[in-house]
C-alpha cells in the first residue's frame with residue numbers, strides 16, 4: 115500500500131490540453147473517487163497514474179517515488195477496466211494468474227493466491243471457464259480478481275460498473291466497498307455517477323473540464339459545495355437554482371428573485387446589497403410552509419415514488435423540485451406555499467459561481 | 471401423448487389428394503427450387519470437369535483420340551517416373567518454403583502496418599499492389615528481373631562491386647528454384663499481410679493495456695495476447711495460402727516452364743506439360759488427380775483449424 119501524490123499534473127493530446135494542472139494527494143489506504151461529467155478527463159488522469167498515458171507536465175508519485183518515467187509494470191498498480199479487458203482465450207484461472215506467471219512466481223504460490231482471490235470473490239466454481247461463458251457480473255469479478263491477485267500498492271478502477279445493469283451495479287458497489295475495507299489497499303476509482311461516488315468514497319474529487327472543482331468527503335461536498343458546479347453535480351435530484359439579488363432592508367437580509375419573490379437566507383450572509391447571486395436549495399430542504407411567510411409555488415407535476423413524493427413546481431420564476439417525506443396529493447395547477455430551510459440554503463455569486 | 475399426435479395427424483391423411491400440391495408449396499421444396507440455378511452451375515462447371523478429369527486419368531486418351539479405360543496403368547507408369555517424383559518434391563518444397571516465408575513476412579508486415587505510421591493508408595494500398603497486378607504481368611516483370619543479361623539485381627550487385635559477374639537466375643537448378651519461390655512469395659505476401667492486419671485490428675486495445683499493467687514485455691504481449699487471438703484467422707489464411715501455392719501454375723510457366731532440367735516443375739505444370747504440349751491427356755489428368763489427396767489434406771487441416779476454439783464459444787460479448 116502506498117500514498118499517491120498528483121502535483122500540478124497536465125496532459126495535452128497534440129496541441130489540446132485536456133488536464134489543466136491537477137493537485138490531489140491521496141493517503142495510504144484511502145478510497146478516492148474521481149467523479150465528473152463524461153469527457154472531463156477522469157480516465158486520462160487515471161491512465162497517467164497507471165502509466166498508460168505520458169504525463170505532459172507536473173509530477174505523479176506513488177509512495178515515495180516519482181513515477182513519471184516509470185513503466186506501468188514497475189509501478190506496482192493494478193487496474194480494472196470498464197470493458198473488463200479479460201483475455202478471451204484464457205480461463206478464469208489463467209486470467210488471474212497471468213501477471214504472477216509473467217513475474218515468474220512459483221506455481222504453488224500462484225495457485226494459492228488465485229484460490230484465495232477466487233474465494234473472496236465467489237469465483238471458485240468458475241475457474242475453468244472462459245470469459246465468454248460468464249455473466250457480466252462474473253466477468254467484473256474476474257477483472258477484480260486479476261487485480262487482487264497481484265496484491266498491488268494501488269488499485270485503479272475506470273468506471274468498472276458502467277456495463278452492468280442497475281441492480282447488479284448497486285450490489286457490486288457494496289462488494290467493492292467491502293473488499294476495500296478488507297484489503298485496505300489505496301484505491302482510485304473513476305465514475306461519472308455521483309451516487310456511486312457518494313456511497314463508496316472516503317474522499318471525492320469532483321472534476322470538470324480538466325480541473326478539480328473540489329475535494330472533500332461525500333458529506334462535505336453535499337453540505338458545503340464550493341461552487342455551483344459541485345452543488346449541481348452532487349446530490350439527486352439535483353439542487354434547484356434561482357437567480358436573484360441580495361436585498362437588505364430593516365436589518366433583514368433576503369434574496370429577491372427577478373419577479374420580486376423574497377427568499378429566506380441565513381442572516382450571516384456576507385454580500386453587498388443588490389449583489390447578483392444564485393440561490394441554491396436542495397429538493398429535500400424544501401418544506402411545506404405552515405402559516406405565513408411561505409413562498410407561493412404552482413404545482414406542475416407530482417411524482418409519488420412510495421418512499422417520498424417529488425413535486426415539480428414553478429416558484430420565483432424558476433422550475434423547482436421539492437421532495438417531501440410525506441405523501442401529498444397536490445393537483446397540477448394548484449398553488450401551494452413552500453418554505454426553504456433557511457439554515458441549509460446556499461448562495462452563490464452569479465458572476466463566478468462561487469459559494470458566498 | 472403419442473396417441474394424441476396420431477389423432478391430430480389423422481385428418482391430414484384424409485386430405486391426401488392435395489398433398490403433392492402442398493408439398494410443392496412447402497418450405498423445403500421452395501428452397502430446393504431456389505437452389506437449382508446455383509446447383510446447376512456448380513454441377514456443370516465444377517463437378518463435370520472434375521469428374522471428367524478423374525475419368526481421363528483412368529484412360530489412355532490423347533489429343534484427338536478419346537481413350538479407353540486402362541485402369542490404374544497411368545498411375546503405375548507415374549509411380550516409376552522419376553520426373554513425376556521430382557515434380558512432387560518440387561511442389562512440396564515450393565509450397566512449404568513459400569508458405570512459411572509468406573506467413574513470417576506477412577505477419578511481420580501486418581504488425582508493422584498495425585502501428586501508427588505516417589501515410590498509413592497509402593502504405594496499406596502499396597502493400598496490396600503485388601496482389602492486384604495480374605500474375606502473368608508480374609511474372610513477366612520477374613522474368614526481366616531474373617534475365618541472364620539484363621537483370622537489375624545482377625547489375626546493381628556488380629555496380630556495387632559485390633559480384634564480378636551476372637547471376638544465372640533461371641539457368642541453374644538451385645537458383646531457379648529459389649527464384650520462382652521468391653517470386654511466389656512476393657506475390658503472396660499481400661494476401662497474408664492484409665488479412666492478418668484485419669485480424670489484428672479486431673483485438674481490443676484494452677487487452678494490450680491490461681497486459682502492459684500485468685507486466686508483459688512486447689514479446690510476451692505478442693506471444694500471449696496477439697498470437698493466440700490471431701490463431702483462428704491464421705488457420706484460414708494459411709489454408710488458402712497453401713492451396714494457392716500448391717496449385718500455382720502461371721508464375722512457373724512464364725518464368726521457367728519447369729526447367730532447367732525439370733528443377734522447377736510443379737505437379738500443376740507437369741500435368742499441363744504432359745497433357746497439352748505432350749498430348750498425353752490421360753497421363754496429365756492422372757498427375758492432376760494425384761494432387762487431390764494433398765489438397766484434401768489441406769482442406770481437412772483447415773476444417774479443424776477453422777473450428778471455433780473453446781474460448782470462442784458460448785455467451786455473447
Ligand SMILES: Nc1ncnc2c1ncn2[C@@H]1O[C@H](COP(=O)(O)OP(=O)(O)O)[C@@H](O)[C@H]1O
Nearest residue numbers: 127128132150151152153154155156157158159
Ligand atoms: N487519445 C486521445 N487523443 C485525443 N484526445 C483524447 C484522447 N483521449 C482522451 N482525449 C480527450 O480528453 C478528454 C478527456 O477524456 P477522458 O479522460 O476519457 O474523459 P472521461 O474519462 O472523464 O470521460 C476528452 O475531451 C477526450 O476527447
Ligand SMILES: [Mg+2]
Nearest residue numbers: 156157158273
Ligand atoms: Mg472515461
